[in-house]
Structures are given as C-alpha cells and as structure tokens.
Amino acid sequence: MTSENSLYLPPLLSAQGAVRLPGSKSISNRVLLLAALAEGVTEVRDLLKSDDTDRMLDALRTLGVSVEALGENAYRVTGCGGNFPVKEAKLFLGNAGTAFRPLTAALALAGGSYELSGVARMHERPIGDLVDALRQLGADIHYLGNEGFPPLQISPAKVEGDTVKIRGDVSSQFLTGLLMALPLLNRIPKIEVVGDLISKPYIEITLAMMEQFGIKVLGGEWRDPEMLGGHYRSPGVIYVEGDASSASYFLTAGAIGGGPVRVEGVGRDSVQGDVRFAEALACMGARIIMEPNWMEVRAPESGKLKAIDLDCNHIPDAAMTLAIAALFADGTTTLRNIASWRVKETDRIAAMATELRKVGATVEEGADWISITPPVEIKHAAIDTYDDHRMAMCFSLAAFGSAGVCINDPGCVAKTFPDYFAEFAKVTQAVPVIAIDGPSASGKGTVAQRVARELGYHFLDSGAMYRLLGLAAQRRGIALDAETQLAELAGQIDIRFEGDNIWLDGAKVSDELRTEETGAAASKIAALPKVRAALLDRQRAFRRAPGLAADGRDMASVVFPDAVLKVFLTASAEARAERRYKQLMEKGMGANIAALLQDIQARDERDTQRNAAPLQQAPGAGLLDTTALSIEQAVNEVLTRYRSVK
Numbered sequence: 050m051t052s053e054n055s056l057y058l059p060p061l062l063s064a065q066g067a068v069r070l071p072g073s074k075s076i077s078n079r080v081l082l083l084a085a086l087a088e089g090v091t092e093v094r095d096l097l098k099s100d101d102t103d104r105m106l107d108a109l110r111t112l113g114v115s116v117e118a119l120g121e122n123a124y125r126v127t128g129c130g131g132n133f134p135v136k137e138a139k140l141f142l143g144n145a146g147t148a149f150r151p152l153t154a155a156l157a158l159a160g161g162s163y164e165l166s167g168v169a170r171m172h173e174r175p176i177g178d179l180v181d182a183l184r185q186l187g188a189d190i191h192y193l194g195n196e197g198f199p200p201l202q203i204s205p206a207k208v209e210g211d212t213v214k215i216r217g218d219v220s221s222q223f224l225t226g227l228l229m230a231l232p233l234l235n236r237i238p239k240i241e242v243v244g245d246l247i248s249k250p251y252i253e254i255t256l257a258m259m260e261q262f263g264i265k266v267l268g269g270e271w272r273d274p275e276m277l278g279g280h281y282r283s284p285g286v287i288y289v290e291g292d293a294s295s296a297s298y299f300l301t302a303g304a305i306g307g308g309p310v311r312v313e314g315v316g317r318d319s320v321q322g323d324v325r326f327a328e329a330l331a332c333m334g335a336r337i338i339m340e341p342n343w344m345e346v347r348a349p350e351s352g353k354l355k356a357i358d359l360d361c362n363h364i365p366d367a368a369m370t371l372a373i374a375a376l377f378a379d380g381t382t383t384l385r386n387i388a389s390w391r392v393k394e395t396d397r398i399a400a401m402a403t404e405l406r407k408v409g410a411t412v413e414e415g416a417d418w419i420s421i422t423p424p425v426e427i428k429h430a431a432i433d434t435y436d437d438h439r440m441a442m443c444f445s446l447a448a449f450g451s452a453g454v455c456i457n458d459p460g461c462v463a464k465t466f467p468d469y470f471a472e473f474a475k476v477t478q479a480v481p482v483i484a485i486d487g488p489s490a491s492g493k494g495t496v497a498q499r500v501a502r503e504l505g506y507h508f509l510d511s512g513a514m515y516r517l518l519g520l521a522a523q524r525r526g527i528a529l530d531a532e533t534q535l536a537e538l539a540g541q542i543d544i545r546f547e548g549d550n551i552w553l554d555g556a557k558v559s560d561e562l563r564t565e566e567t568g569a570a571a572s573k574i575a576a577l578p579k580v581r582a583a584l585l586d587r588q589r590a591f592r593r594a595p596g597l598a599a600d601g602r603d604m605a606s607v608v609f610p611d612a613v614l615k616v617f618l619t620a621s622a623e624a625r626a627e628r629r630y631k632q633l634m635e636k637g638m639g640a641n642i643a644a645l646l647q648d649i650q651a652r653d654e655r656d657t658q659r660n661a662a663p664l665q666q667a668p669g670a671g672l673l674d675t676t677a678l679s680i681e682q683a684v685n686e687v688l689t690r691y692r693s694v695k
C-alpha cells in the first residue's frame with residue numbers, strides 16, 4: 050500500500066484518541082539560536098526532531114557552537130556570548146526559513162565571512178527586506194544569485210545605528226530575524242516597521258523567547274519594540290512547547306470524525322498564535338475544550354461543519370488546514386489575507402487550489418485569498434505535495450471522504466513531523482475490511498459474500514474483476530499477454546456489480562464469467578504486474594462505510610494490508626473440484642470432474658508460482674481449511690474470528 054513515493058490512506062470512519070505533539074518548529078529553532086548567542090549553558094528539552102531543526106543544529110555546529118545531544122529530544126548548547134568561534138564558513142540550510150532568516154541577521158552582525166545557501170526553493174523565497182534592513186546598520190551582504198534572494202555572502206563590517214526600518218508585509222520572519230540579532234549590538238537601535246506587519250503572532254513568539262533569554266521588551270508592542278540593552282543570558286533549562294500548527298490536523302480530524310481528539314503539549318497558555326486555530330474551528334461549529342496545556346475537539350452537534358469567511362492573517366500556517374476542513378462544510382468557505390502562502394515552501398495558494406480541485410472541490414483564488422466549495426462527494430485522488438510538509442499533512446484529512454486518498458511523497462512531512470502518518474493512524478479509524486484469500490474454487494467467494502450480508506457490509510469479488518478483464522480482452526481481440534494494452538483496458542472497462550449480478554459494457558455477464566475458459570484467461574492476465582496495478586484503485590474503491598468483505602488472492606497482502614481480519618481459506622484440490630462440479634451441474638452446465646481437478650491444479654500452480662502477488666498465506670492471515678466444513682460452518686467461523694478482533 051505504501052510505495053516509496055506514495056501512501057494510500059483508506060477511507061476513514063471516525064477519529065478518537067489523544068496525541069502528544071512534537072515540539073514547535075518556530076520555538077525550537079528560535080531557542081537553539083538564542084541558546085547559541087547567549088552567555089552560559091542551556092539545556093533545551095522537548096526539541097522538535099525534524100529536517101528544519103537539523104539544519105539549525107548543523108549550522109550552529111559548523112559555527113563552532115558546542116551542541117551536545119542528551120538523549121531523546123534534549124540538547125546541551127554552550128552559548129558563545131554572541132561571538133561565534135568560527136569566523137569563516139559555508140552554511141547549507143535546506144528549505145528551513147526559520148533557520149535561514151534569523152541566521153542571516155545574526156551572522157550579518159557577527160563580524161565574520163559566511164556563505165548561506167539552501168535548496169532551489171529556498172533560493173526562490175525572498176529575503177531582500179531583511180537584507181535592506183541589515184544594510185542600514187552597515188552590514189556587508191552580497192547576493193550570490195538573484196537580487197533579493199538567497200544564496201548570500203556576508204562579510205565582516207562595522208555595524209551600528211540609531212534606527213532601522215524594515216518591511217513587515219512579506220514575511221514576519223524578517224522582523225523576527227532582525228529582533229533576535231539586535232542584542233548583538235552594543236546599543237539597540239529603534240525599529241520602524243514599514244507597511245502592515247503580517248503574521249504578528251510569530252513576532253509574539255520571538256519576543257517571548259527573547260525575554261526568556263533575558264532581553265526585556267518594554268511595552269511589548271510589535272510596531273515599536275523598545276528594548277533594554279544587554280546581552281542574552283541562558284535561562285538554564287528551557288522546555289519547548291508542542292507545535293500548535295501540527296495540532297491543527299488532529300483537531301480537525303476530531304471535528305470531522307466525531308472525536309473527541311485531544312492534543313497534548315499545547316493549549317490556552319501557549320505563546321504560539323496558531324492555537325487560535327481552535328477558535329476558527331469553533332466558528333465552523335466544532336466543540337472545543339481548551340485547557341492550559343491541552344485541547345480537545347468534537348464534531349459539531351449537528352454533525353456537519355459550517356462554512357466560514359475568515360481573515361487568517363493571525364494563523365497563516367494553520368489556516369491551510371481550514372482549506373481542507375472546508376471540504377466537509379455546508380457551503381463555500383473563504384480564507385482571506387493569506388498572501389504569505391505564496392512565499393512559503395511552495396506557492397501554497399496555487400498548490401492548494403490545484404489539489405483541492407483533484408478531489409472535486411470548486412476553488413477560486415486571488416492574490417491573497419482562496420475560496421472552496423465542497424463537492425457532493427469527495428473523489429479519490431493522488432495528491433501532489435510540492436515538497437511541502439503541510440500539503441501532505443492537510444490532505445491526509447481528505448481520507449474522511451468516502452474514497453480515501455493517496456499522498457505522493459509522504460516523506461516530506463519530515464520537515465516538521467517525521468512520525469505524522471503513524472500518529473494520524475493511531476487516532477483515526479478506517480472503514481474495516483475482512484480479507485479472505487485462497488485458491489480457486491475454495492468457496493471463499495461464497496463465504497465472503499455471506500459474511501458481507503450478515504454484517505451489512507459491501508462485498509468485493511476481486512476474481513470477478515480479473516475474469517471481467519479477461520472476457521473484455523477476448524471480446525476486443527486483445528492478446529492475453531499484451532500487458533500495456535490490458536492495463537489500459539483495466540482502467541477503462543465499464544463494469545458494474547449489482548447484488549449477485551455483474552455487468553460488462555452494459556450487459557449482464559454473470560454466468561459467462563464463471564466458465565473455466567474465462568477463469569483460465571483471468572489467471573493468465575493476473576500474472577501481469579501492470580494489470581494488477583491498474584486494478585488496484587478499482588478494487589480499493591469498494592471499501593466504503595460501514596465495511597467490506599473482499600475475496601481474492603492478494604486482498605490481505607497488497608490491496609488491503611491493513612484489513613482488520615485476514616483469512617486464508619482453502620480446501621483440498623479434490624474437494625474443490627467436487628464443489629465446482631456440483632455448481633456446474635446445478636446450473637445445467639456439463640462438466641467432467643477429472644478435467645476440473647486438472648484445471649484447478651494447473652491454476653493453483655500458476656497462481657502460486659507467478660512473481661506478481663503469488664497466491665500465499667499472507668503474514669497475519671489465519672488458515673481456514675474448509676475441506677470438512679459446510680458453507681454455514683465456514684461463515685460462522687469467519688464471523689467468530691471477526692468479532693474477536695473487532
């Protein structure tokens with residue numbers, strides 16, 4: 050189900066449980082830099098372990114700062130009192146804006162020669178406003194690529210000044226970087242923010258962290274933070290709060306999937322602005338409990354989220370999650386004042402619009418807004434994630450639609466939340482599947498169908514899909530080894546399952562499907578990997594609430610590896626030949642038992658020996674030998690096993 054580049058998330062029924070959040074990215078990288086700039090030793094606990102924090106840790110080590118791991122998520126940083134031991138270095142900062150911007154400012158005022166670069170996307174993210182501000186103080190910064198963008202060359206310079214002007218309307222990280230660097234000067238200049246400051250809550254985080262490191266900010270007003278002089282001093286031990294932006298995915302899961310879902314490590318007392326995401330979710334009707342250090346969400350009383358029209362300037366990152374919550378709302382949701390989305394890991398407005406359309410939403414976008422009208426039914430789609438962790442985490446929530454979702458390049462969540470999908474799986478409950486695999490004519494189809502009926506579940510006869518394809522190929526004159534052509538046909542053929550009837554190209558084919566000839570054709574084409582891959586989505590589409598019983602050869606191993614119950618149902622070849630013989634006689638079709646036995650043995654051989662998903666008892670599948678059992682007994686045995694694992 051999970052290939053290296055794509056993760057299939059099955060349709061989800063509900064969400065319930067608790068998650069301990071990883072440390073906040075914004076706080077982690079600020080604290081690391083402040084600890085490095087401070088006098089004294091700082092023990093940083095609950096630090097986020099992620100690509101972005103790894104970039105900062107690497108950079109600090111390169112700059113000669115002693116950073117010592119103290120076991121799980123804890124580090125001892127020996128501060129250098131604003132004087133980095135290494136005066137000449139090249140730093141590679143990946144796509145970590147929270148490392149790039151503050152390090153640019155600190156190094157520009159630190160009196161050394163430094164080259165700062167990142168991945169290609171980092172070189173498309175603007176930094177001119179920060180460089181302009183630092184140059185007013187005398188910093189010597191040179192653009193190595195395009196004017197206004199990384200990479201940068203910083204050279205030693207005499208730095209001082211009374212006032213510094215900085216633009217605040219592109220990214221708040223520029224002001225954050227400047228603020229954190231200014232205590233390196235002997236006299237702190239006055240700051241003038243030009244234009245409207247966006248993402249103000251991130252500045253609050255910056256000021257709160259600086260205070261912890263001994264810089265008192267008078268007035269605390271973002272527009273004119275008047276600082277007392279002095280230098281950073283270690284607070285000794287510092288704990289990093291849970292990540293409020295990461296909380297948004299779990300809170301939304303609770304709002305869509307019933308809940309309650311609790312996030313631990315961040316709550317009412319948080320310094321992170323993104324905790325106010327909970328208020329936005331409350332506007333959509335979700336029921337929220339907020340305590341100092343945790344939050345909990347349940348779905349609205351009515352069960353359905355309400356569409357909203359919201360200015361999201363105060364929660365830029367978490368607002369992306371609202372765009373996905375909008376898929377489950379009762380009308381059109383509009384998110385405004387989100388221009389900063391365009392200069393993040395990717396152009397998030399464009400990316401969001403493209404991917405939301407794939408699942409069927411109607412989306413409109415402007416320079417700094419997006420509006421989303423949900424589809425009647427959320428469609429299955431393979432979602433591209435643009436190397437943007439938040440795109441991947443947001444779209445996991447689309448699995449609450451009835452068709453599940455595929456996330457391409459799921460590994461990109463490592464930027465801020467490497468264990469995201471495992472944690473997400475812990476608090477969500479997927480539509481349950483009972484997988485019954487086994488050889489031809491073992492009775493697994495009949496058993497699976499009856500189990501489905503008993504439970505009110507859907508039923509998938511996957512063998513019928515291969516048979517249908519074999520039949521369609523023969524009718525169209527396509528050779529049974531023309532892999533590419535057959536795979537194409539698999540994606541296109543018009544098939545319909547209705548009760549006991551199966552339709553191909555608008556005509557009933559149930560009887561024709563069961564002939565030995567069609568079975569043999571199915572067995573041949575089933576050995577072709579491209580054909581199997583092409584039928585995968587069509588088979589998974591049968592997984593719908595309230596549940597599915599599926600029979601075949603690879604239900605437990607490939608198609609539904611997360612099946613709640615896995616049964617390997619078999620019987621001796623002789624017993625199977627006899628059953629098939631009786632079946633055919635009942636239908637008035639002639640049959641020869643010796644020939645049937647031979648056919649079954651040949652098919653067993655081929656299905657077991659093939660390379661692509663060979664017939665075998667999957668790990669975790671329980672054997673059920675029905676040679677001496679009636680159908681009723683076999684059905685009851687499966688139901689008993691299901692009740693014991695459910």
Ligand code: DC
Pocket residue numbers: 488489490511512513515516568571572573575576600601602603604652656
């Ligand atoms: O279960 P059946 O006899 O209707 O299956 C027909 C053929 O399709 C059988 O030879 C094996 C193949 N098959 C498969 O490879 N994978 C499945 N999940 C189901 C059937």
